[in-house]
Amino acid sequence: MTAGPRAPFGERLTAAVGTRGPLCAGIDPHASLLEQWGLSVDAKGLERFAMTCAEAFAGEVAIVKPQSAFFEAHGSAGVAVLEKLIASFLDSGTLVLADVKRGDIGSTMAAYAQAYLGEGSPLAADAVTVSPYLGFGSLDPALALAERNERGLFVLALTSNKEGPQVQRARSEEGVVVAQTMVDEAAAHNEGAAPLGSVGLVIGATVGRTELDLSRLNGPILAPGFGAQGAGVDDLAKVFGDHLPHVLPASSRDILRHGPDVTALRDAALRVRDAVAAQARQLS
Numbered sequence: 001m002t003a004g005p006r007a008p009f010g011e012r013l014t015a016a017v018g019t020r021g022p023l024c025a026g027i028d029p030h031a032s033l034l035e036q037w038g039l040s041v042d043a044k045g046l047e048r049f050a051m052t053c054a055e056a057f058a059g060e061v062a063i064v065k066p067q068s069a070f071f072e073a074h075g076s077a078g079v080a081v082l083e084k085l086i087a088s089f090l091d092s093g094t095l096v097l098a099d100v101k102r103g104d105i106g107s108t109m110a111a112y113a114q115a116y117l118g119e120g121s122p123l124a125a126d127a128v129t130v131s132p133y134l135g136f137g138s139l140d141p142a143l144a145l146a147e148r149n150e151r152g153l154f155v156l157a158l159t160s161n162k163e164g165p166q167v168q169r170a171r172s173e174e175g176v177v178v179a180q181t182m183v184d185e186a187a188a189h190n191e192g193a194a195p196l197g198s199v200g201l202v203i204g205a206t207v208g209r210t211e212l213d214l215s216r217l218n219g220p221i222l223a224p225g226f227g228a229q230g231a232g233v234d235d236l237a238k239v240f241g242d243h244l245p246h247v248l249p250a251s252s253r254d255i256l257r258h259g260p261d262v263t264a265l266r267d268a269a270l271r272v273r274d275a276v277a278a279q280a281r282q283l284s
């Protein structure tokens with residue numbers, strides 16, 4: 001991505017959502033979607049898929065989220081397509097959140113941070129998803145590099161899958177819900193940032209009442225699970241209530257199934273965005 005001075009991620013995201021509305025369009029090139037789009041299930045088909053998404057979304061939605069797994073599945077040629085996709089959004093006004101969900105011991109985390117948040121790295125994106133479930137402190141190298149390079153992190157808190165609560169809703173010896181600890185740690189990093197901090201959380205739109213205190217977060221909330229996993233606009237109000245203005249619903253398959261026609265794909269994304277924005281206005 002661009003070298004040189006930029007605004008902090010939280011500020012850039014706020015501006016992008018202000019201009020282009022509240023939606024994170026997921027780019028998840030499932031083999032079944034490649035087939036449905038009439039593409040070959042190989043790196044060539046992957047590249048066509050990715051570039052079609054770039055054409056449909058660049059400059060149109062606030063942020064896109066390529067899911068790294070579907071690129072990695074094609075080996076080094078697939079990773080090269082991910083690099084090309086990230087570069088294609090450069091200066092488009094649409095930010096890129098690389099969904100890599102990395103989490104490891106600190107010394108290894110430093111290398112992941114360099115790959116996805118390092119200046120000059122071909123995989124560097126505006127933000128990445130990370131997992132704090134090796135302990136929030138294991139993310140320190142990524143937090144430090146993100147801050148230095150004005151990039152962002154989205155830290156898993158309550159994920160959209162049904163297995164998540166076993167870990168995320170467990171309580172510490174002091175009785176604090178594990179996910180609340182992640183919220184509080186992210187909030188500490190965002191304290192005092194304006195208009196919004198650069199350390200976001202991931203809370204699935206499918207999780208029901210979060211029972212988390214999000215009042216001091218001062219950061220964005222990515223809400224996947226929208227569309228294909230069953231969550232809809234009504235769930236956003238139920239799950240996030242007053243925090244809805246900082247929520248960024250994410251949808252992948254439910255939008256991507258409208259391809260390969262670029263206009264149909266773009267219109268599908270903008271329909272979701274408009275439905276979310278209307279719901280947020282109704283509740284404000």
Ligand SMILES: O=C(O)c1cc(=O)[nH]c(=O)n1[C@@H]1O[C@H](COP(=O)(O)O)[C@@H](O)[C@H]1O
Pocket residue numbers: 026028067099101129158159160161202203204224225226227228229250251252253254
């Ligand atoms: O971090 C994520 O984006 C994520 C977190 C989560 O709790 N649940 C979740 O589904 N995701 C991702 O969001 C996308 C959801 O895709 P769809 O179900 O097709 O909209 C996938 O790329 C998931 O890996």
